[in-house]
Every structure is written in C-alpha cells, then in structure tokens.
Amino acid sequence: MKTWILLLFMFAQTVSAEIEVYDFKDPVLEKRYQSLTEELRCLVCQNQNIADSHAELAQDLRRKVFELLNRGQSDTEIVNYMTDRYGDFVLYRPPFNFKTMILWLGPLLAVLLGALGYSRVVKNTKRSPDTASEDDLKAVQNLLDKE
Amino acid sequence: MSMRNWIPLVFFLVLVVFLGIGLGLNPKEVPSPLIGKKAPDFNLAQLHQPNQTFSSEQMLGKVWLFNVWASWCVSCREEHRVLNDFNQLQIAPIVGLNYKDEPLDAINWLNKLGNPYLLSVSDSAGKAGLDFGVYGVPETFLIDKKGIIRHKHIGPVTVKALQEEIMPLIAQLNQEAG
Numbered sequence: 001m002k003t004w005i006l007l008l009f010m011f012a013q014t015v016s017a018e019i020e021v022y023d024f025k026d027p028v029l030e031k032r033y034q035s036l037t038e039e040l041r042c043l044v045c046q047n048q049n050i051a052d053s054h055a056e057l058a059q060d061l062r063r064k065v066f067e068l069l070n071r072g073q074s075d076t077e078i079v080n081y082m083t084d085r086y087g088d089f090v091l092y093r094p095p096f097n098f099k100t101m102i103l104w105l106g107p108l109l110a111v112l113l114g115a116l117g118y119s120r121v122v123k124n125t126k127r128s129p130d131t132a133s134e135d136d137l138k139a140v141q142n143l144l145d146k147e
Numbered sequence: 148m149s150m151r152n153w154i155p156l157v158f159f160l161v162l163v164v165f166l167g168i169g170l171g172l173n174p175k176e177v178p179s180p181l182i183g184k185k186a187p188d189f190n191l192a193q194l195h196q197p198n199q200t201f202s203s204e205q206m207l208g209k210v211w212l213f214n215v216w217a218s219w220c221v222s223c224r225e226e227h228r229v230l231n232d233f234n235q236l237q238i239a240p241i242v243g244l245n246y247k248d249e250p251l252d253a254i255n256w257l258n259k260l261g262n263p264y265l266l267s268v269s270d271s272a273g274k275a276g277l278d279f280g281v282y283g284v285p286e287t288f289l290i291d292k293k294g295i296i297r298h299k300h301i302g303p304v305t306v307k308a309l310q311e312e313i314m315p316l317i318a319q320l321n322q323e324a325g
Contacts, residue, residue: 043177043282056247057282060273085280087180 019054022066029069036065036075040082041090049092179280179299186213186288186296187278191268194245194253201242201268203294210320212241212313213288214264214304215276217248218256220284226303227260233309234263239317243267246276246284289316292325 024030037051044055050062061082068078079091088094096104181187190202203213214230216223234241243264245253250269257267270276279288289298298316300308 046174060277064277084180085278086282087178087280089177 020059020062022062032075033065033069036069036078037062039079039092040065041092043086043090175283176301177282179296181280181296182299184296186290186294187275189268189270189275189278191270191275194243194250194267194269197250197269201266203290206240206242206290207294208292208325210239210292210317211265211290212239213244213279213290214241215244215246215279215281215284215286216267217246217284218252219248222303223285224260226285227263229304229306229309230263231261233304238314240265244275244279245269246281247271247273289313289320291320292323
C-alpha cells in the first residue's frame with residue numbers, strides 16, 4: 001500500500017514539472033532566452049514571470065520569444081514587441097517615465113520623509129533638558145537626595 | 148492642539164485614501180496600450196466558411212465590436228446571453244475571434260447558444276489574439292470607423308458595461324466622420 005501511495009506522489013511530481021524545453025544551437029541565444037523570459041511577466045498569473053509559469057499564455061509568449069530570437073531580433077526589439085501588445089505591465093522592471101515616477105521615487109520619498117521626521121524628534125528630545133522648569137529640577141533633586 | 152500634531156493624522160488619512168482606491172481596482176485589468184491605435188491587421192479563415200477569409204479592413208467605415216471568445220471559456224457562456232440580446236438591438240455588428248478553439252466545438256457551441264456574430268474568424272493558434280494583446284478570454288474591443296481601437300473591455304461584457312460605457316461610446320463614435 002505504501003509503495004502505491006509513493007508511486008502516486010511520483011506521478012504528481014512529473015505532471016507539475018512540465019515546462020517545454022527549446023533547443024538552441026547557439027548558447028548565447030539560450031542565455032538571452034533565459035534572461036528575457038525571466039524579465040517578462042505572465043499576465044494570467046501576475047506574480048510569475050513567463051519562465052516559471054505554466055499558464056497557456058506564458059507558453060505562447062515563450063514560443064514567441066524563441067521565434068523572434070531565431071529571427072535575429074535584438075532584446076530591445078523583443079521587449080518592444082511585448083510592450084506594444086501588453087503594455088509596460090508585461091515588464092518586471094517597468095521603465096522610468098511620468099506614469100511610473102511614483103513607483104520608482106515613492107520609496108525614496110518615504111525614506112526621506114522618515115529621516116526628516118526622525119531628525120526632528122531627535123532634535124526636540126535633546127532640547128528638552130534645557131527647557132525643564134525650576135520646579136521640575138527641584139523635584140529631581142529631591143528624588144536624588146532620597147537615594 | 149498645535150498644527151504639528153495634526154501632521155501624522157493627515158499622513159494617515161492620505162494613506163487610507165490611497166489604499167482605499169487600491170482596494171477598488173481590479174489587478175486583472177491591465178490597461179491596453181492598443182487603445183487609440185489602429186487595430187492590428189488580420190486575415191483569417193471564417194469559422195463557418197473556412198475557405199473564405201475575413202480581414203479587419205472589411206469593417207472600415209463601421210463602428211463595430213470585436214469579441215474574443217472560445218467554446219472552452221466558461222465566462223463566455225455568461226457573456227453570450229448579453230451579446231445575443233445586444234445583437235437584437237442592431238446597434239453595432241459584432242465580429243467574433245474564436246480564440247484557440249476547435250472549429251467543430253465552436254460551431255456546436257453557437258448552434259446551441261445562439262449566434263450573435265456577424266461572423267467569427269478562427270484563430271486556432273492564437274496569433275491574432277497575441278497581436279491584440281489578449282490574455283484572458285473573453286475580451287471585447289470597440290473599433291471605430293477608421294479602424295482604431297477606442298475601448299477595451301476585459302472579462303465578460305455585462306449589461307451594466309454596455310449601458311454605461313459601450314453604448315454611449317458607440318453613439319459618440321457613430322457621429323464621427325469615417
């Protein structure tokens with residue numbers, strides 16, 4: 001019985017690990033294929049690149065990348081082919097432009113604002129002993145005397 | 148309370164507004180870069196008459212809908228009723244792109260559920276679909292008299308989408324010169 005269950009698991013593994021492999025005659029082309037498919041987002045399962053995705057669309061896009069590479073197109077031409085059809089969203093690293101400005105600069109802005117706030121808080125706490133009232137100082141002195 | 152104490156609250160409220168907007172957006176709806184551009188050319192075999200082809204240029208001068216569908220697509224079924232009703236109104240012709248489908252399955256599907264299309268073309272390999280940036284069926288494009296894509300609807304067309312977006316836009320596009 002145990003062996004049967006184990007066998008079943010083995011089948012499950014082979015089914016889920018099915019991503020087609022393309023034969024490249026040129027290892028440089030293969031490298032470019034890998035980096036391109038890692039940079040392109042699958043639009044069906046949006047948190048995966050097309051290199052990892054099993055979605056049918058990802059399969060089609062991989063085939064297209066393979067085709068265009070073999071036709072001798074450059075990386076930028078292939079990326080343009082994809083963004084012409086699917087928009088900047090298909091790129092894992094969207095280009096820096098007016099629309100994506102908040103995306104690229106937002107985190108920096110947040111850090112700067114945080115630093116500004118922090119420095120102000122630090123400044124204020126440093127100043128507080130100077131501004132302590134006479135009464136407060138007396139109360140502290142009393143406490144210290146008690147020790 | 149001094150002005151300074153209000154700053155964190157203001158920040159918080161701005162954040163709440165942004166997150167609120169973000170919750171209302173549908174991440175599955177990726178804006179198409181094709182809007183405002185000429186619809187990609189295609190010349191494909193017709194579903195019902197495979198020996199005849201149909202090209203997008205034949206629709207020049209008309210405002211029309213280009214609907215991507217397939218018999219294997221579950222939400223197309225839901226949409227189909229809406230399209231059948233829309234076709235009764237004779238507002239704009241619908242051309243179907245039968246996407247990655249078996250022609251026989253597609254024809255049976257139409258026979259069973261009704262055929263709202265002026266005609267459908269077969270895109271078994273999904274090539275035209277790729278050119279149109281299709282990533283989830285059904286999708287619907289509204290194309291003007293000059294052959295320019297003016298609107299894209301992702302997912303099943305609903306009565307609400309027809310009434311609020313598509314039909315007013317068709318009326319507007321009909322006014323434009325061809």
